[in-house]
Amino acid sequence: MTTVLSRLRESARAAWQIVRGVVGENAYERYLEHQRRHHPDEEPLPEREFWRRHIDRQDAQPGSRCC
Numbered sequence: 001m002t003t004v005l006s007r008l009r010e011s012a013r014a015a016w017q018i019v020r021g022v023v024g025e026n027a028y029e030r031y032l033e034h035q036r037r038h039h040p041d042e043e044p045l046p047e048r049e050f051w052r053r054h055i056d057r058q059d060a061q062p063g064s065r066c067c
Contacts, residue, residue, distance in 0.1 A: 027054060 017026070028050050035044040045053070 019025075028047050031050055032044055035042065044050075
């Protein structure tokens with residue numbers, strides 16, 4: 001029983017991470033990882049500033065968004 005519940009929890013976590021990726025909720029986490037790997041000597045943007053720039057960039061370059 002415990003094994004089944006553990007597997008269900010892990011599956012739910014994995015599914016949630018996929019959903020977060022699809023809707024872009026994990027963009028800041030991906031940005032921080034990129035900064036750590038490629039620009040370790042630079043201070044990353046605070047989360048609020050990151051999202052402000054992210055939204056501004058999407059508005060300026062909508063690409064294939066539906067709305």
